Amino acid sequence: MSSQVRFTDFKSDKQPTWCPGCGDFGTMNGMMKALAETGNDPDNTFVVAGIGCSGKIGTYMHSYAIHGVHGRALPVGAGVKMANPDLEVMVAGGDGDGYSIGAGHFVHAVRRNVDMSYVVMDNRIYGLTKGQASPTSREDFETSTTPEGPQQPPVNPLALALASGATFIAQSFSSDALRHQEIVQKAIEHDGFGFVNVFSPCVTFNDVDTYDYFRDSLVDLAETDYDPTDREAAKEKVLDADKEYMGVLYQDEDSVPYEETHGLDSNMSEIDHDGAPEGAMDLVREFY
Amino acid sequence: MPADFNWAIGGEAGDGIDSTGKIFAQALSRAGRHVFTSKDFASRIRGGYTAYKVRTSTEKVRSVVDRLDVLVALTPRTIEENMDELHEGSVIIYDGDRTTMSDVEIPDGMVDLDVPLKALAEDAGGAIMRNVVALGAACEATSFDIEHLDSSLKKRFGDKGQAIVENNKQAARLGQEYVQENYPDADLDYDLDTTDNDYVLLNGDEAIGMGAIAAGCKFYAGYPITPATDVMTYLKGRIEHFGGHVVQAEDELAAINLALGGARAGARSMTATSGPGIDLMTETFGLVATSETPLVIVDVMRSGPSTGMPTKQEQGDLNMMLYGGHGEIPRFVLAPTTVEECFWKTVEAFNLAEKYQTPVYLAADLAMAVTEQTFEPEAFDMDAVEIDRGKVVDEDTIEDHQTESGGFKPHEITEDGISPRAFPGTAGGAHMSTGLEHDEQGRRTEDTEMRVKQVDKRNRKVETAKEREDFSPREFGDADADNLIVTWGSNEGTLVEALEYLDDDDVDVRILSCPYIFPRADLTEEFEAADQVVVVECNATGQFADVVEHDTLQRVKRINKYDGVQFKADELAAEIKETLAADGQEVEA
Ligand SMILES: Cc1ncc(C[n+]2csc(CCOP(=O)(O)OP(=O)(O)O)c2C)c(N)n1
Ligand code: SF4
Numbered sequence: 001m002s003s004q005v006r007f008t009d010f011k012s013d014k015q016p017t018w019c020p021g022c023g024d025f026g027t028m029n030g031m032m033k034a035l036a037e038t039g040n041d042p043d044n045t046f047v048v049a050g051i052g053c054s055g056k057i058g059t060y061m062h063s064y065a066i067h068g069v070h071g072r073a074l075p076v077g078a079g080v081k082m083a084n085p086d087l088e089v090m091v092a093g094g095d096g097d098g099y100s101i102g103a104g105h106f107v108h109a110v111r112r113n114v115d116m117s118y119v120v121m122d123n124r125i126y127g128l129t130k131g132q133a134s135p136t137s138r139e140d141f142e143t144s145t146t147p148e149g150p151q152q153p154p155v156n157p158l159a160l161a162l163a164s165g166a167t168f169i170a171q172s173f174s175s176d177a178l179r180h181q182e183i184v185q186k187a188i189e190h191d192g193f194g195f196v197n198v199f200s201p202c203v204t205f206n207d208v209d210t211y212d213y214f215r216d217s218l219v220d221l222a223e224t225d226y227d228p229t230d231r232e233a234a235k236e237k238v239l240d241a242d243k244e245y246m247g248v249l250y251q252d253e254d255s256v257p258y259e260e261t262h263g264l265d266s267n268m269s270e271i272d273h274d275g276a277p278e279g280a281m282d283l284v285r286e287f288y
Numbered sequence: 289m290p291a292d293f294n295w296a297i298g299g300e301a302g303d304g305i306d307s308t309g310k311i312f313a314q315a316l317s318r319a320g321r322h323v324f325t326s327k328d329f330a331s332r333i334r335g336g337y338t339a340y341k342v343r344t345s346t347e348k349v350r351s352v353v354d355r356l357d358v359l360v361a362l363t364p365r366t367i368e369e370n371m372d373e374l375h376e377g378s379v380i381i382y383d384g385d386r387t388t389m390s391d392v393e394i395p396d397g398m399v400d401l402d403v404p405l406k407a408l409a410e411d412a413g414g415a416i417m418r419n420v421v422a423l424g425a426a427c428e429a430t431s432f433d434i435e436h437l438d439s440s441l442k443k444r445f446g447d448k449g450q451a452i453v454e455n456n457k458q459a460a461r462l463g464q465e466y467v468q469e470n471y472p473d474a475d476l477d478y479d480l481d482t483t484d485n486d487y488v489l490l491n492g493d494e495a496i497g498m499g500a501i502a503a504g505c506k507f508y509a510g511y512p513i514t515p516a517t518d519v520m521t522y523l524k525g526r527i528e529h530f531g532g533h534v535v536q537a538e539d540e541l542a543a544i545n546l547a548l549g550g551a552r553a554g555a556r557s558m559t560a561t562s563g564p565g566i567d568l569m570t571e572t573f574g575l576v577a578t579s580e581t582p583l584v585i586v587d588v589m590r591s592g593p594s595t596g597m598p599t600k601q602e603q604g605d606l607n608m609m610l611y612g613g614h615g616e617i618p619r620f621v622l623a624p625t626t627v628e629e630c631f632w633k634t635v636e637a638f639n640l641a642e643k644y645q646t647p648v649y650l651a652a653d654l655a656m657a658v659t660e661q662t663f664e665p666e667a668f669d670m671d672a673v674e675i676d677r678g679k680v681v682d683e684d685t686i687e688d689h690q691t692e693s694g695g696f697k698p699h700e701i702t703e704d705g706i707s708p709r710a711f712p713g714t715a716g717g718a719h720m721s722t723g724l725e726h727d728e729q730g731r732r733t734e735d736t737e738m739r740v741k742q743v744d745k746r747n748r749k750v751e752t753a754k755e756r757e758d759f760s761p762r763e764f765g766d767a768d769a770d771n772l773i774v775t776w777g778s779n780e781g782t783l784v785e786a787l788e789y790l791d792d793d794d795v796d797v798r799i800l801s802c803p804y805i806f807p808r809a810d811l812t813e814e815f816e817a818a819d820q821v822v823v824v825e826c827n828a829t830g831q832f833a834d835v836v837e838h839d840t841l842q843r844v845k846r847i848n849k850y851d852g853v854q855f856k857a858d859e860l861a862a863e864i865k866e867t868l869a870a871d872g873q874e875v876e877a
Contacts, residue, residue: 012720013693014731042718046553058720059732064712066552067722068545069575075509075542079549079557080712082533083507087553087712105545108538266531268506269554269711271677276502276670277530283498284668287488288318 007036010045012062018053023200023211026174027121028057031090034184035063040088048077050093050102052128054121054200057092071101074109074118078258081114083268085259088188089116096126099135099155106157110164110193115257117187117194120157121174123202124209131205141208157197158238158249162231167192167255169234170248173214174200179222179246186248192255214244221247229253291345293478294355295426297419298339298369299362301330307444308360308419309340310660312426313489314440316344317662319433320483324349325491325660326854328369329599337365346481349661350626350781351857357478358429360422364392374398379429379476381422399474401425403466412459420456424463430478434464487662492630492652492778493560495668496586497522499634500558502673505584506532507550507557509543511565514598515654516588519560540565544572544585551581552721554711556638560586560650563605564595570612573647577617579721580699580707580746582641582678584634586650588657591852600852601655603777606831609649610806618746620648620753621805625762625780627661628668633803635673640757643678644706644749651805653826655854656778681708686716695719697728701741705748750807759804761811769796771868772818774811774844776802776832779824782855789861795868805832808839815840822847822867826854845870 010032018024035045042063049058051070058065064087068076077091098106098120109118125143126132133146136157140149161169168190172183180198187194199214226247227233234250259265297309306327313323324343330336341356343349356373359366361382367374374380376397382389383405394400403425405418412421420441427434441456467474490498497519500508508527510520524534532555537543543559550557561569566587576583589605591597609621620640624633630652637648681689689697689708696717700707707728710717724732725739733739764784765773775783780801790797798818802808815821815836821844823833828850837844845867849855 012731013695043715044713045718046712048549058722062718064552064718065720066548066579067720067724068548069571069723072541072545072572075537075545076549076552078535079507079509079546079551080553081549082535082546083550083553083555083557084712104538105542108542262533263528264533267554267713268532268550268556269713271504271506271556271675273504274675276673277504279529280502280670280673281665283501283526284488284665284670287490287494288486288665 005036005041007033009042010035010061010063012060014059016056016060018056019204021203022053023123023174023202024054024057024121026177026180027119027198027200028060030174030177030180030184031092031119032061033181034188035088035090037181037185038188044086045088045090046080048073048080048089048091050097052094052097052126054092054094054127055097071097072105073097074102074105077116078109078112078114081116082259082264085115085264086267090119090188091116092119092121094127095120095122095124095136096134099157103135103155107160107164110161110166110195113167113192113255113258115192115259117184117196119184119196119198121200122157122197123200123206125202125206127202127205138208156238161195162234162238162250166195166250167252168194168248169238169250170196171244171246172196172198173218173246174198175211175215176246179220183248190251190255192257217244218246219243221245221249292343292349292353293345293357293430293480294341294343294353295358296339296341296356296370297360297362297422298328298337298366301336301338303362304419305338305340308423309342311437311440311444312423313342313660314443315436316342316480317487317489318439319436319480320485320487321346321480322349322487323489323660323662324351326352327658337363337369339366339369344480346483351785352854354856354858358426360426361389363388367392381425381429383418399476401429401467401471401474403463405463408462408466409459412462413455417456417459420459421463424460425467427460428464428467429476430480431476432480433482434460436482486665488665489660489662490627491518491658491660492624492627492656493518493588493658494522495627495630496560496634496650496652497526498668499631500584500638501527501530501532502631502670503556503635503638504675505556505558505638507547507555508532508534508559509537509546509550510559510561511537511540511543513562513565515590515657516560516562516565516586518657519586519588540568541572544569547583548572548576548581551583552712556642558584558586560588562588562590563592563608566605566608566612574613574615574617575723576647577619577746578723580645581647581721582645583647584637584641584650585647586652589651589653597852601653601826601854602850602852603653603826604831604850606651606805606827609651610835616743618750619646619806620644621651622648623651623776623803623805624656625777625801625803627656627659628663629803630656631668639674639676640753643676644753645678645709646749651777653777679706679708681710681714681717683715686710686714690716691729695729698730699726699742699745700728701745704752705745706752754807759807759809761800761802761809764799764801766796766798769798770819771795771797772814772821773797773799773824773864774802774821774836775799775824776805777826779826779855782857782860783824785857786861786864789858790864793865795865797864802832810839811836812840815842820845820868822864824855824860826850
């Protein structure tokens with residue numbers, strides 16, 4: 001919309017209550033900058049937040065927004081976008097919210113391919129409920145509810161997305177501000193469901209998946225000659241057990257979003273009749 | 289009693305029972321006769337007994353009865369299952385050539401019409417048309433002009449091409465002629481008079497879907513479940529012509545959340561399900577209410593708990609719709625009482641949802657949802673539909689609802705409890721909605737004062753609605769009678785028919801049928817004026833009876849049916865008589 005929009009216009013006047021140093025600060029800043037940079041403003045933007053520390057993001061941002069129930073943010077976002085395709089819809093939540101209670105919706109949101117972006121703040125722990133294992137926690141990661149570790153392999157969200165027919169899969173890191181913003185921007189610009197798994201460290205409960213760990217281990221695909229449109233290459237990357245990647249892992253450039261396949265182009269909030277719509281009596285005649 | 293006629297076709301699921309029954313019902317309706325259909329179906333697709341019953345009269349018919357005049361039996365079980373309803377002179381049409389039917393015995397006194405359905409169908413072009421041959425035979429047995437059947441065959445098979453329609457017409461003729469030639473002396477004195485009236489024939493699910501479109505619903509998300517699926521089937525393929533969309537969600541949790549999204553975007557949105565789906569939706573229901581989102585949720589009730597009896601009638605979810613969800617949630621619960629009311633209550637549900645910014649439950653039930661009934665088309669007069677979107681603000685009016693710093697107040701504390709609403713895209717309206725307790729701007733708060741203010745504000749909407757809306761029950765029977773019968777949902781039609789039986793026995797009753805479960809009319813005066821009050825409902829514990837006892841502080845008597853079958857008029861009349869006569873109360877008989 002207007003070119004004067006600054007990313008701070010997306011900031012609410014609520015001070016975040018996240019722990020000092022929490023990865024979610026950087027994740028949110030990048031999201032706001034990406035929204036402003038892609039030409040959006042708070043009045044045409046709809047943010048759907050999940051439940052968790054990560055889900056608080058809706059409160060700290062300024063836009064039309066809803067803070068959903070645990071795990072169900074994706075269908076809400078899809079409903080908003082279908083009912084008014086003019087809106088820029090962004091869904092955000094945590095790894096517990098998205099891959100545990102909401103895992104079913106994740107698979108279906110991916111295959112539905114509604115034109116919206118989904119940012120998951122992956123800290124590999126449950127933050128808000130004070131440090132239990134999450135679906136992305138390591139097999140031997142000790143927590144209050146799993147003293148010997150979950151003893152089951154973590155969910156691989158990137159592979160799950162690819163297997164479900166994702167048209168855009170990316171991974172980013174909240175403390176690499178520029179790359180993070182750039183990656184979220186690409187997800188927004190993608191014609192379809194733009195999925196970004198963001199490593200967003202929890203400094204209070206996770207002493208394994210730390211800033212240092214990600215800084216040292218992440219391989220930035222931008223620094224390689226990786227081609228994100230190559231699905232075979234993407235398969236290899238998302239299943240790579242030895243390395244973790246930052247950047248766009250897969251993008252289908254021919255992606256046709258749900259709204260287009262289903263002919264949705266009107267703002268359904270508008271009802272231009274005070275009574276039944278024109279032609280409604282035909283509905284009755286059909287029953288002769 | 290109007291001279292009504294009862295017909296059924298029964299066989300195994302997969303035999304095409306439903307579509308055949310519907311063709312006949314439509315033919316009757318087109319011939320200007322009233323029709324009331326009912327289904328006996330089991331929860332399986334192939335195999336398992338199933339029947340489609342048609343009751344028809346030149347006068348209005350409102351319920352099922354225990355009588356069958358003509359039965360098309362595709363299996364021996366069809367005869368066994370309906371033995372109680374058959375009587376002397378009942379006609380049984382069957383195909384004695386079919387192995388399973390070769391040695392059935394038609395009871396004495398009944399008219400035995402053994403028609404080679406399959407062979408005749410093959411003559412007309414294919415065995416698949418054997419049910420249509422039976423329809424032709426049924427026309428002959430009832431002196432019903434076969435041309436009415438032609439028009440409904442055309443409606444049913446028109447899409448498949450003229451040749452298919454002609455073959456079917458031919459199949460019907462062969463059935464008709466076979467009976468003429470082979471049973472010239474059969475005593476078939478069922479004359480189905482026709483009239484010039486034009487009726488439409490539809491069921492409750494269809495009426496709900498039609499009501500939704502009439503009300504400007506644009507967005508529907510659902511997950512298939514018996515007996516609510518027909519709402520989705522109806523909307524799909526129709527709502528698109530009106531700029532709307534249907535999405536089949538991955539489950540009911542997604543369905544209600546999709547619908548919530550649609551509603552937050554400003555679209556009139558709806559979801560429909562049955563009891564198990566309502567269970568899954570309950571958590572989000574609380575969010576819908578707290579975020580003050582207008583949403584229509586249809587529960588087409590079936591026998592519970594758990595998977596219960598998925599294809600059988602019950603009104604067991606009332607407590608859940610009234611009280612379901614943690615915390616305290618203001619809501620509306622409307623219960624349509626007839627197929628026609630399914631339409632009007634759906635329209636009203638959308639208006640109430642938007643005027644009061646609350647979720648609205650539409651408590652329908654299986655007996656009404658799958659039952660087709662005839663109506664004059666004017667019953668669904670589209671010109672009478674009104675749309676009220678409530679307190680929607682736009683760019684120009686939004687300033688009146690902003691804080692000094694320009695923040696919009698979607699939960700403004702108002703006298704009537706209703707706050708302004710801004711659709712996304714409205715400049716200056718950006719705000720957060722949340723299930724967390726919040727201040728006027730929608731921002732989380734645990735401030736004790738604000739908490740109380742917001743709870744009171746939301747609850748105040750109910751008081752406002754009571755002042756502004758009419759929640760009166762529908763009345764039938766004798767307004768001065770000492771005995772009061774109270775009911776809700778689809779029992780209304782049966783009760784209205786039961787009046788005639790009660791009248792025959794000189795039992796006068798006044799009937800109040802309550803389409804508003806919450807908020808509802810106060811019945812204290814009516815209860816005090818009555819000698820006896822009886823609440824009739826299809827559940828075991830008397831959920832509505834509990835509610836009215838609580839309201840009026842007066843004990844009521846209860847008639848409950850929970851065997852999975854809806855009430856029948858004569859049976860209900862007898863039970864009412866007995867209930868009124870209990871405790872030594874005198875009932876003149
Ligand atoms: C139905 C339901 N179950 C449980 C909870 C409690 N709960 C709140 S947040 C949360 C987990 C959040 O973890 P994650 O999504 O990883 O977010 P984080 O707090 O780590 O950002 C849980 C279990 C809830 N709010 N609702
Ligand atoms: S608990 Fe962890 S995730 Fe939650 S705010 Fe603190 S650092 Fe962030």
